[in-house]
Amino acid sequence: MTHTAVEKTPLTLLGLGAMGTALARTWLAAGHPLTVWNRGPARAATLAGEGATAEESAADAVAANTLVVLCLLDDASVDEVLAHTDVAGKDLVNLTTSTPAQARARATWARERGARYLDGGIMAVPPMIGVPEAGGYVFYSGARELFDQHRGTLTVPVGATYVGEDAGFAALHDVALLSAMYGMFAGAAHAFALIRKEDIDPTTLAPLLADWLVAMAPGVHQTADQLRSGDYTEGVVSNLAMQVAGVPTFLTTAEQQGVTPELLTPYFTLMRRRLADGGGEEGLTGVVDLLVR
Incomplete structure (x- = not known):
């Protein structure tokens, strides 16, 4: 400057x-x-x-x-x-x-x-x-x-x-970005909780987790494009039906690791609701509409 x-x-x-x-x-x-x-x-x-x-x-x-x-x-x-x-x-x-x-x-x-x-x-x-x-x-x-x-x-x-x-x-804009930040921190907290009782150094997981979050971050652009176009199936690789099918694995793993799933279950609940409403071929964008009252 x-x-x-x-x-x-x-x-x-x-x-x-x-x-x-x-x-x-x-x-x-x-x-x-x-x-x-x-x-x-x-x-x-x-x-x-x-x-x-x-x-x-x-x-x-x-x-x-x-x-x-x-x-x-x-x-x-x-x-x-x-x-x-x-x-x-x-x-x-x-x-x-x-x-x-x-x-x-x-x-x-x-x-x-x-x-x-x-x-x-x-x-x-x-x-x-x-x-x-x-x-x-x-x-x-x-x-x-x-x-x-x-x-x-x-x-x-x-x-x-x-x-x-x-x-x-x-x-x-301030609250929107900070809300996304807290969502990210919530996911990271769950990830660290899963390994908490294992012989895994959290400092070895941290760089893997950080790189993974960075790799996933561009997904927000697809969400924005789909919200603008109204086509929630555009460019979808892993559809909602496939992702909901994998939910039991996350919940069972948490149970077996002695970790409460309460940071994940609200989102999973919304995913299941969108699937029940017929959004199986969509990605995750439809969850946004479920949040808007």
Whole structure:
């Protein structure tokens, strides 16, 4: 990342937890005039020693700059911090974790008070901030002109991916990716549980497991293509009927290894339901439709 080409836009940052502090230090290192506020003053004081301007109140911090970034605990914290703050004429960028509905409501809240609004979902942990090769980024959604205007500043700490004018889309993309991550972790947990009582070093299984997950990952593209086309049999190699026939092997193995199958059975149940509905020649894409209420 080349900071010399980035306009040194002044900005305010509300919230100095681990993520907020990491963001603050990258902006300071890049030469951006930074005003900070935190509920507990110690972290703000530390950053003041590193070149930031620390304000005692959120209202004063917001008043200091047009661009205001929020990195707080939750949506309720945003309500509390901005309750007695004049945001008219401000460009609010909310990196606080929220739901799509909360993000949309916050966008309306900001618009009613004369502010422009951009919502963000951070796809990184604090050690990845300011480290381009780590691959972290932030999903942004909301006012496109606001994103375009401040993109140079927002991409100083970490990359940016704009996902649409709908303010809820950043949060939705964030939760969608994290949900898939937890599903992957659930499968990995089951895999390690199966060998837990055996004379198998988990560190020898780990690279095999990681390589296998990487090899299977491109399957998401087939799922996306099938959802778009509506043809769930397109390109299917191992159909649903064949896969459901193999389910007893997984469940019996788990029983024999003394492992609860509770991480797998919900998915297997959906596979069987789709098969019963006539999806035997499909792949696994039909499960998506069973999840949508």
